[in-house]
Amino acid sequence: MKKTVLLTLVIGIMTVFSANAQKKAMDKFMVQVDGLGCPFCAYGLEKKFKEFKGIKAVKIDIETGDFSFKYPAEKALSMQDVEKQVEKAGYTPVSSKIERADGTIEESKGLSETKVAEGKLTSKSLMVAGNCGMCEARIVKAAKSVQGVSEASWNKDTKMMRVGFDATMTALLDIEKAISDSGHDTKNHQTDDATYNALPACCHYDRISQ
């Protein structure tokens, strides 16, 4: 009788511990973000992330761009979901890594630039509206996401972008379209109001009238 009671007690304790362990199982997300110049926006985005139900240990290092948080493993948050959410919050993710609670690791290295042979490279300048370092990261990433673009840079003071691409693979208008989809007006493409309004405060530039 004594043995049965003891066994029941041990099984009971183990069940509680196991349930707690499962409850506490968290995936760890590490995202490298670019363009964190303005503390007001960066801290704000960190704050907004903290409001997601179940999220823990939200931390952003402004100097290194290391953004990390923990999220319940049972939610099985995907890399794509995380990057989308990070972008939605205004950050520009460069690379991401997930350490799953079960020990598996997932990594995303970000964009791989198109390599264009020297003779085929077309260089163009265009005006892109934006304000700050966060804008710069977003604009450059949007341009480089277009197949055929090998180089892109943007100057926040002059608002001018320099872009190098293979004209047999893409055209300047396509690049402008990708940039405007990311939230930034160009001469030929204006971003929609909803995308513009979703940008962080420091990125709210003066709109280019078409």
Add this chain to the structure above:
Amino acid sequence: MKLLFISIGLFFITSCKEKEELPKKWVFVETIEVKGVNPIGIANVDGQLWLSDGDHNRLVQIDKGGKIMKTIDSLERPMHIDALGKTLYVPEYGKDAIEMIDENGRTVLQMKDSLDAPAGVSVYKKEKAIADFYNNRIIYFDGRNWIAFGKEGKAKGYFYYPTDVQITEDKIWVADAYNNRVQVFDKNGKFLQMMGQDQKMNAATGIFVSDSEVFITDFENDRVLIFDKEGNLKQELSKNIEKATDLIIQDGKLKIINYRNGKINVFNQVAIEPNQADMKK
């Protein structure tokens, strides 16, 4: 006798001319390096300078050479701080609270209204004002009652993410950061004037108001603009200024903090001859 009166008259005229105040401008004196700190706010507590180090969730007290003498940890993104007597007032952006810190410990300012990312606080006698960043408003306590004014927008009296505030004897001055301007209100929250809206600022983040001047940091453009109380631009400072977030006058010296590199640039006010009045930089 007539000659005596003329001489006395001339004497008084000359004396008055000698006492006539020459225009003044701020000139760069030195840079103080504060290692490992990314300051956002600056306050003077009983002659000691305190900085809020937002990136590292702490306050630090520094000596004249920039050496850290004391640290207060466990804060959540402390922003534009202020002080009254020996008490520090700390807006915690990540915690939606204002903490009061003195020798006796730490207490949270009790208020009925809830904040969403307080970015700046000002204390003046029994009065308090808070720049409530995400709510796009200023919350003001006149010593007896709290009022709130402003909402999101670009028109007069509206805000687009206010980051700092200062109370003076009869006014409330607001760094209306992403409207790129300063707005001034009476103590009932009534809009009085704005300044800097035509200066192409890019994030007007920190404000300091002296007896005769209004100083505002232009964060992205790496400069500080100085206006008279009517809103006329008097001077622009840019030497060694990089991502400036706040400023203060201590013992007659203007101290401007750089967020990114942790440097404090010090300026002195000197008299200038009217014909030398190149007020830039």
